[in-house]
Amino acid sequence: MNLARTILAASALGLAALAANAAPVTYTVDTTHSRVTFYVNHLGFSNSVGEFRLGEGTLTFDADDWSRSKVDAHIPVQSLELGDAKWNTHILSADFLESAKYPEITFVSKKLEKVDATHGRLHGDLTIHGVTKPVVLDVTVNKVGEHPMRKTQAAGFTATATIKRSEFGVVAYVPAVADDVVIRIEIESFVPKA
Numbered sequence: 001m002n003l004a005r006t007i008l009a010a011s012a013l014g015l016a017a018l019a020a021n022a023a024p025v026t027y028t029v030d031t032t033h034s035r036v037t038f039y040v041n042h043l044g045f046s047n048s049v050g051e052f053r054l055g056e057g058t059l060t061f062d063a064d065d066w067s068r069s070k071v072d073a074h075i076p077v078q079s080l081e082l083g084d085a086k087w088n089t090h091i092l093s094a095d096f097l098e099s100a101k102y103p104e105i106t107f108v109s110k111k112l113e114k115v116d117a118t119h120g121r122l123h124g125d126l127t128i129h130g131v132t133k134p135v136v137l138d139v140t141v142n143k144v145g146e147h148p149m150r151k152t153q154a155a156g157f158t159a160t161a162t163i164k165r166s167e168f169g170v171v172a173y174v175p176a177v178a179d180d181v182v183i184r185i186e187i188e189s190f191v192p193k194a
Contacts, residue, residue: 024062024069027155027189029054034187036075040165041178050091052105053079059189061155063144066114071122075105095172102130112139122159128168137161137185152191159185 034054039047055074062068077099082088092099109124118141126135137159147154164179165171 024060024065025153025155025191026058026060027153028192029057029059029073030188030190031056034189035185037184037186039182039184041180043176047182048082050080050082052077052081054185054187055079055104059155059157059187061141061144066112066120069109069112071107071109071124073107075107077103077105096170097129102128107135110134118142126163126168128165129170131168133163133167135161135163147190150190150193152193154188154190156189157185157187159183159187 031054036052036054038050038052040050042048052075055076057071057073059071059073060069077092077097080088080092080097080099082091091097094101104127106127107124109122111123113121113123115121120139120141122137122139124135124137125132127133138161140158142156142158144153144155146152161183163181163183165181166174166179
């Protein structure tokens with residue numbers, strides 16, 4: 001009888017430990033190692049490249065139940081970099097992003113669907129230029145584990161999507177400058193030390 005109780009108690013403790021390990025983990029975005037890169041076809045000759053840095057944000061990832069994961073990301077529009085100061089100023093102007101009026105791009109997730117062990121589809125609301133639209137990002141989980149330098153839990157993700165800028169009210173020079181914008185997001189994140 002004592003053996004049966006011991007086995008039951010051990011099993012209960014094991015299940016409790018498993019449940020504790022399965023809890024969602026909330027990470028802080030490492031703004032130094034995270035970027036949003038985008039590509040826009042220019043007159044058919046090239047795919048111009050630009051980037052934004054990610055502002056402060058958080059993401060919660062549950063490795064055992066992806067449906068409990070969530071993202072709240074903020075991108076300062078003034079962080080735009082196109083490799084040319086004059087072009088930066090033009091894209092930030094009222095012709096395009098109107099950064100003085102709309103200083104931030106945001107993405108707030110609604111659900112993360114798991115496709116396989118390292119891939120998923122992140123559904124959420126993207127707000128650009130004061131317009132909010134649903135967007136689906138294809139997500140790759142690059143790595144989850146202890147960060148060798150920070151000595152704390154870390155997680156890295158890549159996310160991609162294609163949006164139409166005209167749907168967000170950014171219509172200048174379409175179609176000469178393409179309506180489709182290809183987006184690639186690289187996120188490194190970590191659990192802050194207490």
